[in-house]
């Protein structure tokens with residue numbers, strides 16, 4: 001077949017690849033090309049070749065520029081993206097765009113950044129610095145530096161005074177130094193300085209199961225916090241590197257800390273590439289290319305790292321697999337965990353999903369025998385699990401949300417050299433500002449939500465659309481100046497704790513207090529060194545950090561999560577409590593966890609504190625089964641939003657009416673739990689099916705009809721397969 005036509009996946013809402021006339025030397029599948037699209041010019045990826053097009057010749061436009069001579073996306077990654085496009089019913093071009101670093105999306109060449117530096121030559125090593133000093137003092141200084149260090153990098157030059165670059169060029173022209181230009185991927189060099197600890201029995205069993213896995217095996221590493229899951233990953237990764245293969249490690253955003261990277265660097269011998277949203281575009285590109293070219297041995301990154309091309313893949317790890325941040329919430333709504341499993345299956349590799357609080361989905365998969373279930377029940381190093389207690393606060397006097405018994409225990413722990421962690425999952429001073437005269441409440445104009453009062457910044461801030469307002473001086477309804485904060489946020493509890501424990505150093509950790517780069521780490525460091533004795537924070541505290549000196553954990557308000565609108569709310573709450581509790585305690589001093597609640601009899605809390613997370617999860621799974629919710633049944637949401645309330649309803653009604661009758665159950669349309677957000681009204685139609693297959697069969701025939709509805713043009717709509725927020 002002569003290739004006259006290339007199929008190009010372009011970014012945007014178009015469902016399938018488009019036909020373009022191929023140049024004389026057609027680009028291979030997986031290469032990027034620049035093509036005209038309407039009046040724009042876009043970067044797309046070649047997904048196929050054809051002898052001819054169904055388009056009439058005069059409508060067939062030509063490829064303008066071929067950006068890659070060789071495929072940028074290999075067959076495996078392209079096939080994974082195709083799979084994802086089909087499963088999540090999202091346009092392939094947009095899936096590909098999600099997978100590519102921005103620079104590549106914009107058409108930049110697929111080459112890493114270069115580093116330029118100066119290196120001493122043999123002649124330079126023999127040259128006489130003293131003789132040079134009189135004639136060219138700056139050159140003499142730099143030559144002496146070079147003779148001592150061997151190389152000089154641009155970053156070192158500012159300290160050398162004057163025109164150091166010029167002086168180096170002159171040294172180079174004398175043949176005493178040479179300019180070196182090399183590709184630099186910005187990798188972290190692992191030095192395996194730290195010896196691996198001897199694994200305990202459970203760890204060794206888990207590690208052996210992993211070592212024995214040849215080909216695709218999915219393992220659920222279900223280990224209490226501090227049980228040494230990371231050691232099991234490290235053991236498997238080291239084995240993988242020794243076999244000359246690459247390991248891909250996916251962690252939630254908040255889990256990717258300098259602490260974790262240091263641990264990996266000091267334990268592994270190999271080059272580490274890091275991928276997360278905080279990278280500059282160039283850094284991201286370099287890390288991506290290093291993985292693709294096989295220069296990096298370990299790729300550690302957040303959600304989108306699941307799409308990193310791998311030259312010699314050997315192992316995939318997903319840490320904190322229950323974490324909601326592994327699911328993308330807009331555009332290509334993929335689950336990095338689920339795609340990691342699919343990718344491992346297609347690559348025929350082992351994949352480990354680790355968590356102290358596994359998702360009900362993964363537990364169900366383990367129950368059905370799809371995942372091998374590995375348990376780590378003991379804390380490594382002999383630390384004992386914390387003791388749980390419920391604090392019934394009904395009818396008790398409270399000081400800014402803190403009951404007397406809790407304050408009392410805080411004092412006792414502090415008096416006994418303990419460290420105390422208090423958890424409240426709400427930042428700001430108070431979630432509401434209320435007029436005491438007339439009852440007016442400060443509400444966001446764009447959302448069905450109240451403004452959060454931030455006292456430090458003296459602002460009202462909507463946590464749903466990010467809108468900010470200066471603090472009103474008086475009530476807009478009645479003019480009263482008696483405006484009062486209602487409810488609790490971390491800022492408010494911080495003030496109360498400072499008043500109650502004026503002598504104790506306190507650190508607050510939430511998104512407001514850690515806005516500056518590195519401040520989260522600085523604060524956690526102060527906690528680890530024991531300088532801060534009282535620690536107060538949001539769910540930022542629940543992940544990734546071991547705080548062995550913490551002896552008391554207080555959950556200030558468990559009631560928030562008990563009655564959430566989302567059917568996953570109890571699961572989330574249980575995971576948060578267990579994760580926060582898991583920060584505490586060590587061998588000689590087991591931790592204590594106190595949970596304040598107005599609902600001490602609640603079955604969820606009872607099961608959780610008396611029987612632990614596994615028992616809770618079994619009960620929650622049984623409930624989901626009875627209610628016909630995931631993971632028992634498969635779920636998808638058709639969402640729609642528009643500036644008015646009518647359009648989303650009309651669209652979803654019309655969509656419902658075009659759906660063929662199948663075994664899939666349609667529920668709704670219903671308003672979204674928060675109907676108006678950022679000035680847009682939102683509604684949704686829920687699809688439920690016993691068999692995933694039926695759901696996908698329906699979506700395949702139905703979505704094209706939905707897209708063609710005239711009502712679809714008046715809304716923004718999307719389909720979310722396996723939603724984590726409903």
Ligand code: ADP
Pocket residue numbers: 197198199200203223224225226227228229230231232380381546
């Ligand atoms: P997890 O990932 O399950 O939360 P980690 O792997 O971070 O647990 O281990 C918790 C702590 O226990 C770490 O400080 C780690 O160095 C230590 N640790 C883990 N395994 C062992 C072991 N076999 N012997 C001694 N210390 C260990």
Ligand code: ZN
Pocket residue numbers: 435436437438439440475476477478479480
């Ligand atoms: Zn008022």
Ligand code: ZN
Pocket residue numbers: 444445446447449462463464465466467678
């Ligand atoms: Zn808002």
